[in-house]
Amino acid sequence: MDQAIELANQLNPDEIRNRIFRDDERHLHDEAPCDVFLRRWYQTLESPYLRAEAADCFVSAYTTELAPVPNGEYIGAYMRTESLREVITKIASAILGPELKDLDDTPEHPLDAASAEKWRAVGRILADIELPPVVSPVAPPEEAETN
Numbered sequence: 001m002d003q004a005i006e007l008a009n010q011l012n013p014d015e016i017r018n019r020i021f022r023d024d025e026r027h028l029h030d031e032a033p034c035d036v037f038l039r040r041w042y043q044t045l046e047s048p049y050l051r052a053e054a055a056d057c058f059v060s061a062y063t064t065e066l067a068p069v070p071n072g073e074y075i076g077a078y079m080r081t082e083s084l085r086e087v088i089t090k091i092a093s094a095i096l097g098p099e100l101k102d103l104d105d106t107p108e109h110p111l112d113a114a115s116a117e118k119w120r121a122v123g124r125i126l127a128d129i130e131l132p133p134v135v136s137p138v139a140p141p142e143e144a145e146t147n
Helices: 002-008 013-020 032-044 048-058 072-096 098-105 113-128 141-146
Strands: none
Touching (some): 002 032, 013 048, 048 072, 072 113
C-alpha cells in the first residue's frame, strides 16, 4: 500500500481514478482495497487545493463504485466538507497575505489598487465566515443501525 501511495503521489486525482476504476471492473469484486488506498492517499496530500481536487474527484465514487463500502457516503461527505473548509481557509489566507499583496506592490503593479482592495474585501468576507463542521466519516449510531 505504501508503494502504491508513493507512486500515486506522482499522479493527479483524475489519473488515479482512471487507474483504480478501469473498465475491467476489478474494483467490483472487492471494494475494500480501493477504499483503504483512497483514504490513506488522501491523508498524505498536504496541499488544500489538491485535497479539494481529490475530494471532488472521489466523493461520487463513494456513492457509485464504492457504494458497498461501510459508511461510504459519509466518507465521501467527510472528504468533501473537510477539503472545502481547508481550501476556503487557504484562499482567505492567500488573499489577505503576501501572495496577493506582492502583486499590488511590485513595480509593474499587475494588480491595481482598486482591484487589490476588492480582493481584500473578498478575503475578509471568507475569513469571517463561520464554516460548518466537517461531516463525520462514520454514520451516526442510529443511521448505522438502519443500514
